Amino acid sequence: MSQTHEHDHEAHAPIQSASQISEFEVLEMAVRExxxxxxxxxxxxxxxxxxxxxxxxxxxxxxxxxxxWVDPAFKxxxxxxxxEACKEVGIDWLDPTGTGxxxxxxxxxxxxxxxxxxxxxxxxxxxCYPRPVLGMSPDWYRTPHYRRRLVRWPREVLAEFGLxxxxxxxxxxxxxxxxxxxxVMPMRPEGTEGWTEEQLAAIVTRDTMxxxxxxxxxxxxxxxPSAG
Amino acid sequence: MSSPQNFDEIEYRVGNLAPVLRKPLDSPYEISNQLFAxxxxxxxxxxxxxxxxxxxxxxxxEQWEMNTYVTCECLGWRGAWNSxxxxxxxxDLGATLYFGLPYYARWATVAAKVLINKGLITPDELSxxxxxxxxxxxxxx
Amino acid sequence: xxxxxxxxxxxxxxxxxxxxxxxxQAFTRGKSGVIVEHRPDWVIPEDEAWGRDTPERGGRDEPxxxxxxxxxxxxxxxxGFDVDTLETEVAQRWLEPAKEDQQEGTP
Numbered sequence: 419m420s421q422t423h424e425h426d427h428e429a430h431a432p433i434q435s436a437s438q439i440s441e442f443e444v445l446e447m448a449v450r451e452x453x454x455x456x457x458x459x460x461x462x463x464x465x466x467x468x469x470x471x472x473x474x475x476x477x478x479x480x481x482x483x484x485x486x487w488v489d490p491a492f493k494x495x496x497x498x499x500x501x502e503a504c505k506e507v508g509i510d511w512l513d514p515t516g517t518g519x520x521x522x523x524x525x526x527x528x529x530x531x532x533x534x535x536x537x538x539x540x541x542x543x544x545x546c547y548p549r550p551v552l553g554m555s556p557d558w559y560r561t562p563h564y565r566r567r568l569v570r571w572p573r574e575v576l577a578e579f580g581l582x583x584x585x586x587x588x589x590x591x592x593x594x595x596x597x598x599x600x601x602v603m604p605m606r607p608e609g610t611e612g613w614t615e616e617q618l619a620a621i622v623t624r625d626t627m628x629x630x631x632x633x634x635x636x637x638x639x640x641x642x643p644s645a646g
Numbered sequence: 647m648s649s650p651q652n653f654d655e656i657e658y659r660v661g662n663l664a665p666v667l668r669k670p671l672d673s674p675y676e677i678s679n680q681l682f683a684x685x686x687x688x689x690x691x692x693x694x695x696x697x698x699x700x701x702x703x704x705x706x707x708e709q710w711e712m713n714t715y716v717t718c719e720c721l722g723w724r725g726a727w728n729s730x731x732x733x734x735x736x737x738d739l740g741a742t743l744y745f746g747l748p749y750y751a752r753w754a755t756v757a758a759k760v761l762i763n764k765g766l767i768t769p770d771e772l773s774x775x776x777x778x779x780x781x782x783x784x785x786x787x
Numbered sequence: 788x789x790x791x792x793x794x795x796x797x798x799x800x801x802x803x804x805x806x807x808x809x810x811x812q813a814f815t816r817g818k819s820g821v822i823v824e825h826r827p828d829w830v831i832p833e834d835e836a837w838g839r840d841t842p843e844r845g846g847r848d849e850p851x852x853x854x855x856x857x858x859x860x861x862x863x864x865x866x867g868f869d870v871d872t873l874e875t876e877v878a879q880r881w882l883e884p885a886k887e888d889q890q891e892g893t894p
Contacts, residue, residue, distance in 0.1 A: 439783045442751045443710035447783075448775040449757050450717045452767050459720040467716045467723065520722025521729045525827065542693030543810055544733050545749075554715075558702035560749050562692050569814065570694040572858075573867045578699055588870040591858075593693060595810050596851060596876040597829055687813065688805060694814040694862065730835035734808045 470514035475553035476624035479601050481507040482528065482551065483627065484619035487606045496603075500526035504551065511550050522549045523597040529590075529629075530603045536587050537602045538576065538629030540568040541594045548599035552624055559628065569593055579630040602629040609635035689737040689744050711750040718753050727760055735760050790850050790879075796822045797885035798854060800877060808836045811881045815854075818861055819885040823874065824853035831878050850879045 454461050485507065486493035496503040501511045501524055511524045518524040526548060529537035541547065542565045547555035558564055568575050572589050576582070583589060592600050604626045610618060625631035677685075707715075721727055735756035736744060747755065761767045792798055802816040810832040830839070830846035839845040858871040865871070 439780065439787060440710060441780075442714075442748070442754055444776055444780045444783060445751075445754045445758060446710050446714045446717060447779045448772060449754060449761065450713065451779065452771060452775050453717065453721060453726070453761070456766060458726045458761075458766060459724040463720045463724060464713075464716055467720055468712065471712060471716055471719075515723045520719050540693075542812060543690045544736075554707055556702075557705035557749075561700070562745065563697050563700045564702070566692045566695045566697040567699075569873060570862050571866060572871065574699070579702065585868040585870065588872055589858075589867060590855075590871070591873045593812065593873060593875040595812060596826070596832070596878075598826060598876060686806065688807070688809055691809075691813050693812050728835055728838075728840045730832050730840070731838060734836035737808065 466514055471554070474549055474551075476551075476622075476627065477619070478504075478507065478509045478553075479548070479551040479624070479627045480619040480622040481615070482509075482601070483603050483622045484615045486528075486603055487610075487618055488615055493603075496528050497530060500528045500601075503528075509550055513550070519549065521546075522599055525598045526551070527598055527600050528603050529592060529600055531605045531629075533605070534586075534588060535590055536583055536629065537590050537592060537600075538568065538572060539592050539594060539600050539602065540565060542566070542569055543595050546594045546599065548601050551601055552627060556624070556628075576630060579625070581631060601627050603627075604629075604633050607633050607635045689741060690733065714750045714754045714757075718757050721757060721761075726764070726766060731760060732756055790825065792822050792852055792879070792882060794822050794825065798822060798852075798877075798882040799885045800854070801881050801883055803881070809833055811877060812875065814861055815856070815875065815877070818856055820854040820856035820860070822852050823855045826851035826853060826876055829878075831880070851876050852879065852882065854882070 450464065453459055454464075482496060482504065486496050492503065492506065495506075504511060504526065511522070511526055512518050529539075531537055540559075545555055545560040545565075547559065549555070564575070569591050572591050573583065576589070594600050604622065606618070607621070610621070621633040621635065623631060623633065626633045718732060722729055722732070732753070736752050739747075739752065739755065743755070744752065758767075758772055762769055762772060797819060798821070799819045800811065800815040800817065805811070828848040828850050830841070831849050834840070834846040839847075842848060853874050854877050855872050855874045857869070858867055858873055859865045859869055861873060
């Protein structure tokens with residue numbers, strides 16, 4: 419892709435020399451230290467929440483999908499009550515505070531793809547994302563660009579991700595604008611008969627659970643081009 | 647005329663060209679109801695607004711970004727604010743800062759601002775702490 | 788609060804003036820869709836955003852709904868296909884029974 423536009427340059431991780439301290443880093447530390455001094459939260463709180471934030475990732479969601487693919491009863495439970503079913507793969511939406519995270523809440527719904535319906539997720543108003551099951555959101559998901567375009571030009575955006583769907587497939591965009599958090603359950607691809615849950619989870623990439631990609635039987639989570 | 651291979655370079659510049667007759671708003675004497683309505687639009691409500699295709703970039707969270715996220719969530723966890731207050735504060739920054747700042751810089755900015763607004767820290771405490779932290783980081787760099 | 792709308796009801800999103808903050812998107816205003824799910828009663832974001840995030844602090848709980856729209860009803864000259872839809876969540880106060888004259892051309 420062309421890299422000649424100004425905003426492109428800004429979007430990459432800045433190259434920081436030892437003499438160039440980021441003012442953002444300074445600001446964050448200042449707020450954190452003051453907050454701790456004032457008792458607004460403790461250093462231990464920050465450490466515990468950081469630990470949780472480092473622990474989350476798309477493997478949680480992959481496990482849910484893989485299990486749903488092999489276990490129809492689990493799939494039913496997952497679709498009926500996403501928040502509760504997550505506990506079966508070790509994800510508790512009440513973590514790490516005991517009452518859930520301030521930005522992710524505790525209302526989790528899994529959207530099942532079928533031959534007739536393809537689901538895809540966005541938050542036009544900010545960047546709401548199911549962090550407990552997918553980890554931190556991709557940079558592009560948070561951009562005004564994705565937020566503007568997915569709701570109105572979904573097939574164009576999907577095509578830019580390499581996903582083309584025919585006129586008989588309903589593209590259903592979910593604008594998660596309130597407290598619900600969503601994840602897509604993609605369809606199990608052909609060629610995966612007899613696979614173990616682990617093998618299946620490996621092809622359920624983050625992008626397939628946002629809805630901008632489909633899982634492929636011949637790619638693994640580490641070599642899928644959908645991360646591009 | 648540009649050759650076809652240069653289309654990538656020019657497409658964004660062309661998209662961003664504005665007619666030279668546009669006047670910046672600088673405390674106008676009066677404005678129309680339509681312009682007032684447009685200015686009143688809640689800033690984060692961008693769904694369906696026109697935009698050009700852009701590359702979908704991946705970016706690994708830098709440490710200060712993770713720290714910002716965690717600081718903001720801890721403030722929510724222990725009751726200093728809730729996430730909707732944070733989101734409204736981001737909108738209240740206005741278009742230049744909302745769209746001009748990187749994502750987590752917005753979070754860090756509003757965390758500071760809302761703490762002042764709620765009387766939990768004072769502006770001079772913030773300024774002093776920023777100067778202190780900057781000096782400390784520069785010394786150890 | 789009573790559930791005013793049932794699954795299957797056709798509703799229209801009100802075009803009420805918004806000052807300062809809302810989570811009811813501009814692109815849904817005046818548009819009609821169908822209720823497909825009930826969501827829990829939540830404190831409305833218009834209260835939460837100002838610190839009124841619990842009933843004790845004046846935060847108003849309200850039923851929320853998932854509304855499904857046909858994309859061709861939402862956007863002029865929608866470039867996708869007729870089957871395409873969009874779902875989003877709306878507080879009860881923002882909904883009214885669908886106006887019959889906004890249903891032209893939709894099943």
